Amino acid sequence: MGVGIQVENLNAWYGTTHTLQDINLHIPANHATALIGPSGCGKSTFVRCLNRMHETNPIARATGVIKMGDLDIYKDASPVEIRRRVGMVFQRPNPFPTMSIYDNVASGLKLNGFRNRRILDETVERSLKQAALWEEVKDDLKKKSGASLSGGQQQRMCIARALAVDPEVLLMDEPASALDPVSTSKIEDLIFQLKSQYTIVIVTHNMQQAARVAENTGFFLNGKMVEFDSTHKIFTNPRDKRTEDYITGRFG
Amino acid sequence: MTTEREPGSSMPLPSLAPTEFVGSSEPTVVSTEPSPIREFLSKRGSGRLADTSFAVVMLVCALSIFAIVLFIFFILISRSKLSLIAFGWKFFMRSAWDPVSGDFGALPFIVGTLETSFLALLMAVPLALGVAVFLTELCPRSLRAPISFLTELLAAIPSVVYGLWAVFVLVPIMREHLGPFFAKTLGWTGLFGGANFGVGLLTASIILAIMILPVISSLTRDIMTAVPNSQREGVLALGATRWEMIRTGVLRNSRIGIVGAIMLGLGRALGETMAVTMVIGNHAEIAKSLFAPGYTLASVIANEFSEATDNLYLSALIEIGLALFLVTIVVNAIARLMVWAVTRGAPARVA
Numbered sequence: 001m002g003v004g005i006q007v008e009n010l011n012a013w014y015g016t017t018h019t020l021q022d023i024n025l026h027i028p029a030n031h032a033t034a035l036i037g038p039s040g041c042g043k044s045t046f047v048r049c050l051n052r053m054h055e056t057n058p059i060a061r062a063t064g065v066i067k068m069g070d071l072d073i074y075k076d077a078s079p080v081e082i083r084r085r086v087g088m089v090f091q092r093p094n095p096f097p098t099m100s101i102y103d104n105v106a107s108g109l110k111l112n113g114f115r116n117r118r119i120l121d122e123t124v125e126r127s128l129k130q131a132a133l134w135e136e137v138k139d140d141l142k143k144k145s146g147a148s149l150s151g152g153q154q155q156r157m158c159i160a161r162a163l164a165v166d167p168e169v170l171l172m173d174e175p176a177s178a179l180d181p182v183s184t185s186k187i188e189d190l191i192f193q194l195k196s197q198y199t200i201v202i203v204t205h206n207m208q209q210a211a212r213v214a215e216n217t218g219f220f221l222n223g224k225m226v227e228f229d230s231t232h233k234i235f236t237n238p239r240d241k242r243t244e245d246y247i248t249g250r251f252g
Numbered sequence: 253m254t255t256e257r258e259p260g261s262s263m264p265l266p267s268l269a270p271t272e273f274v275g276s277s278e279p280t281v282v283s284t285e286p287s288p289i290r291e292f293l294s295k296r297g298s299g300r301l302a303d304t305s306f307a308v309v310m311l312v313c314a315l316s317i318f319a320i321v322l323f324i325f326f327i328l329i330s331r332s333k334l335s336l337i338a339f340g341w342k343f344f345m346r347s348a349w350d351p352v353s354g355d356f357g358a359l360p361f362i363v364g365t366l367e368t369s370f371l372a373l374l375m376a377v378p379l380a381l382g383v384a385v386f387l388t389e390l391c392p393r394s395l396r397a398p399i400s401f402l403t404e405l406l407a408a409i410p411s412v413v414y415g416l417w418a419v420f421v422l423v424p425i426m427r428e429h430l431g432p433f434f435a436k437t438l439g440w441t442g443l444f445g446g447a448n449f450g451v452g453l454l455t456a457s458i459i460l461a462i463m464i465l466p467v468i469s470s471l472t473r474d475i476m477t478a479v480p481n482s483q484r485e486g487v488l489a490l491g492a493t494r495w496e497m498i499r500t501g502v503l504r505n506s507r508i509g510i511v512g513a514i515m516l517g518l519g520r521a522l523g524e525t526m527a528v529t530m531v532i533g534n535h536a537e538i539a540k541s542l543f544a545p546g547y548t549l550a551s552v553i554a555n556e557f558s559e560a561t562d563n564l565y566l567s568a569l570i571e572i573g574l575a576l577f578l579v580t581i582v583v584n585a586i587a588r589l590m591v592w593a594v595t596r597g598a599p600a601r602v603a
């Protein structure tokens with residue numbers, strides 16, 4: 001089961017640049033939440049704060065409170081524990097090139113010392129099926145390098161890799177930006193199915209995609225969250241003029 | 253825009269009349285004058301000559317390596333003919349070294365060379381990897397440059413200076429502190445028995461380790477820096493600890509390069525002459541104890557070449573050179589085999 005996330009007064013910096021300013025929102029459990037906004041507005045930065053990847057950048061800093069259920073992720077747990085529970089799919093696929101497809105998908109479990117062959121096999125198969133990649137790779141799971149797949153296949157493999165550790169929250173930073181329409185719709189179907197078990201946060205530049213998969217949508221602009229509401233409301237009757245301008249394409 | 257939709261069903265796209273893109277019916281105006289760019293390009297050659305000559309030049313460069321190796325091999329064989337005839341291939345298996353009666357064999361030198369080099373690797377590799385991991389993954393930025401600079405400085409010190417330092421600093425420490433300590437704690441292995449004069453195989457190995465450390469660590473550091481950050485993030489995002497991330501995301505991706513770095517270090521250790529000659533004790537005997545004096549292939553050539561007056565003696569020394577050449581080749585071949593055996597099961601790296 002997924003878990004909800006409460007963000008309170010989140011501020012983030014790169015060096016002296018104040019990239020995120022006073023972000024407040026609630027991401028409900030077992031729903032998909034879309035984040036939209038123009039390039040450079042801080043969507044990736046926000047998502048990276050949710051699994052504490054932001055702090056891996058030596059010049060980056062963040063303040064505020066992020067709660068996963070009752071757990072304050074910056075106070076009550078180590079980044080490692082958080083990342084085991086909050087999976088992430090990056091904007092660009094990053095397969096591990098020295099590993100086979102199987103090992104790529106199993107890597108999260110293996111590096112945590114998980115050795116049970118049978119469960120590993122099952123998990124790899126399940127995750128690849130969830131990511132709609134199983135049929136394409138099942139015959140050379142252990143023969144082919146993860147980097148030998150096509151870009152779209154790599155991205156689905158990375159999704160499978162994130163799913164294999166069975167996270168409660170799944171962060172997807174433009175998971176479909178490198179994909180063809182067929183893979184994209186497969187991933188959207190996947191998100192639709194996963195919603196019942198995971199809390200999903202998806203960054204997207206594709207308004208229709210947000211509308212298709214997410215119950216709630218947040219609009220970011222210049223490091224601030226301008227509006228957060230049900231997707232229906234955002235797309236049909238936004239409160240803020242800037243939101244309306246952006247979704248209707250009238251924006252600067 | 254509406255939002256209540258079934259998954260997978262597509263939103264209406266902004267209407268684009270397909271005819272706008274498919275071949276327009278309007279006649280295109282074709283200018284009769286050739287464009288200057290096309291004209292310029294059409295005047296350029298096919299590039300075939302340039303491509304071919306480039307390929308030939310590169311081939312010559314590559315072949316020159318083969319030529320040099322073959323040439324050295326040929327000279328070594330032809331100059332050691334006397335000794336080759338006198339002792340045959342048994343030369344590499346014999347332990348005698350008696351210039352007075354003209355009885356020669358290379359075994360103690362081969363053993364001494366391999367022993368010191370591998371001990372040196374044993375000490376230097378973990379240390380070098382530690383330095384590289386620290387520099388690329390853990391070190392505060394401000395310390396990175398000074399530490400890198402220091403390690404590289406170590407590589408630039410001439411080996412005779414290492415030798416001097418070893419004679420005046422390492423040998424006494426070995427004699428008075430390290431040696432007795434090893435004898436007490438590890439004496440039961442039998443490797444630390446007998447008299448300890450401070451000079452010997454262990455001292456030579458330590459100085460070798462210090463000398464190859466910077467080579468291995470700076471190469472490893474460069475290789476690890478080249479691992480893209482997306483790999484680190486990919487592993488971290490799965491909930492890896494720092495060490496797990498370094499192991500899976502960094503070391504694993506650079507393992508072939510690291511083996512290459514180790515091989516370069518080993519090559520230096522096998523052939524190192526000056527510093528080793530100054531502290532190894534120069535005694536042609538195979539001993540069990542690491543305190544015992546030994547001899548290496550490179551040191552015996554350096555030490556005795558000027559004394560070798562008769563032809564057989566000279567020819568035997570050149571055959572020692574041949575032995576060093578062969579040892580290097582065999583050791584490298586074994587290392588390649590090991591890399592191959594380790595990476596065989598794994599998929600080939602694509603990118």
Ligand SMILES: Nc1ncnc2c1ncn2[C@@H]1O[C@H](COP(=O)(O)OP(=O)(O)OP(=O)(O)O)[C@@H](O)[C@H]1O
Binds near residue numbers: 040046
């Ligand atoms: N590693 C970094 N170092 C310094 N500044 C950064 C870094 N990453 C992002 N920024 C800055 O932070 C701001 C927000 O970047 P972010 O990546 O969060 O944008 P985004 O909304 O994800 O954009 P896109 O839609 O293009 O992915 C940008 O102005 C960017 O210049």
Ligand SMILES: [Mg+2]
Binds near residue numbers: 043044045091173
């Ligand atoms: Mg982004």
